[in-house]
Amino acid sequence: MTGPEGETGMARVEPFVEPVLVAGAGAVGSVIGGLLAARGWPVTLVGRPDHLDAIRRDGLRVEGLFGEHHVRGLECATNVLALRGTFRIVLLTVKAWDTAAMAFAVEKRLAPDGHLLSLQNGLDNLERTAAIVGHRRVLGGRVIFGAEIVEPGRVRVTVQAAPVLIGSPDPDDGTRVAAAGRWAAALADAGDRCRAVGEGAVQRRPQPHGGAPRRAVRPPADRP
Secondary structure (H helix, E strand, O other), X not given: OEOOOOOEXXXXXXXXXXXXXXXXXXXXXXXXXXXXXXXXXXEEEEOOXXXXXXXXHHOEEEEEOOOOEXXXXXXXXXXXXXXXXXXXXXXXXXXXXXXXXXXXXXXXXXXXXXXXXXXXXXXXXXXHHHHHHOHHHEEEEEOOEEEEXXXXXXXXXXXXXXXXXXEOOOOOOHHHHHHHHHHHHHHHHXXXXXXXXXXXXXXXXXXXXXXXXXXXXXXXXXXX
């Protein structure tokens, strides 16, 4: 729903909509959280005070390749300890070096039957998160789009090299394969090119020379 000044409301609700926790609301996390919120998902952002203060006050503006959105009504927290209740989906979007710390922080906020979806750069994020929250609660994602925080409360998508891919680290785990499909559909509906993959977990390779990050899908044969 779009208001008189181009503001995107949160009236559209999909059948399986549920609260979403974005653990690491930098540029990429804010884009994904903002797109989901614009389609009716109740989104909570965890991030830095200056960015979240601006979002609380003026809403979140997402601009660039995924369209223009001005979303209000997002929940914001600068400390995971301030959160209440649990989430059946946590989108982990922190930098790789913060993976373990954030996974520990959100573990108690992740529902027993929930999933943590890693949407990060770098290697070994899936293994690190699985060691903390449990293998059966981890999903992998490949995200090859560039975004920047233009100013607090405003983010811009600058490039997308390929669709977002979401998959289960174990392609034989039907529950996680189904969850990956649901979240791929949710992101696609929100305006991001996205699809599910069944070959295995999405594993991120280091970003070469400041260019677009490379990703590889780990085939089942690589699993222990």
